[in-house]
Amino acid sequence: MMNSLLLWIHIVAGILWVGGLFFIIWGVYPATRVLPVLRQKQFLLQLMKWSHKGFSIAGITVIITGFLMGIGGTVNRWEMLFTTYYGKWWITSLVIGLCTLVWGTFIGYRAFIRMLTREIIWKMAEKGYPRLLYFSIVKVVFISSIEGLGFFILILLMVII
Incomplete structure (x- = not known):
C-alpha cells in the first residue's frame, strides 16, 4: 500500500516537474x-x-519518492546497489535525477534569469535589433537542454527497468 502511494506521488510529481x-x-x-x-x-x-x-519542489519530491521506493523495495541492502541489475539502474537514476535537478535549479534557471534581466539586449530588440537577444535565447536554450537530456535519460531508464 505504501509503495503504491509513493509511486503515485512519484508519477504526479514527475508529471508536474517534466510536464x-x-x-x-x-x-x-x-x-x-x-x-x-x-x-x-x-x-x-x-x-x-x-x-x-x-x-x-516537484523535482525534489520525485527524487525522494524514487529513493524511498528503491530502499523500501528491491534495493533493501547496501550491496544490492552494486551487485544487482536493478540496483545499478536505481543508483544511476538517482545520480542522474540529482544532477538534472541541480542543473535546472542552479544553472539553467540562473542563466534564464540573467538573460531576462540584461536590459541592453531587450532594449536593442525593442529598437529593431534583435540579434543579441536571439543569440542569448539560443545560449539559454542550449544550457537548459542539458536538463531536458537528463529528463530523457531518466524516462529511458524507467522504460528499460
Whole structure:
C-alpha cells in the first residue's frame, strides 16, 4: 500500500516537474512571441520567478519518492546497489535525477534569469535589433537542454527497468 502511494506521488510529481517545464518551453514561450518585446521580458521573468520554486519542489519530491521506493523495495541492502541489475539502474537514476535537478535549479534557471534581466539586449530588440537577444535565447536554450537530456535519460531508464 505504501509503495503504491509513493509511486503515485512519484508519477504526479514527475508529471508536474517534466510536464510543467515542457509546457512552458513549448506552449507558453511561443505564445509570448505575440507580445511586444519588453512585455515578453516582464511576463517571462515573472513566470520563471513564480514557477521556479514549484518545479524545484516537484523535482525534489520525485527524487525522494524514487529513493524511498528503491530502499523500501528491491534495493533493501547496501550491496544490492552494486551487485544487482536493478540496483545499478536505481543508483544511476538517482545520480542522474540529482544532477538534472541541480542543473535546472542552479544553472539553467540562473542563466534564464540573467538573460531576462540584461536590459541592453531587450532594449536593442525593442529598437529593431534583435540579434543579441536571439543569440542569448539560443545560449539559454542550449544550457537548459542539458536538463531536458537528463529528463530523457531518466524516462529511458524507467522504460528499460
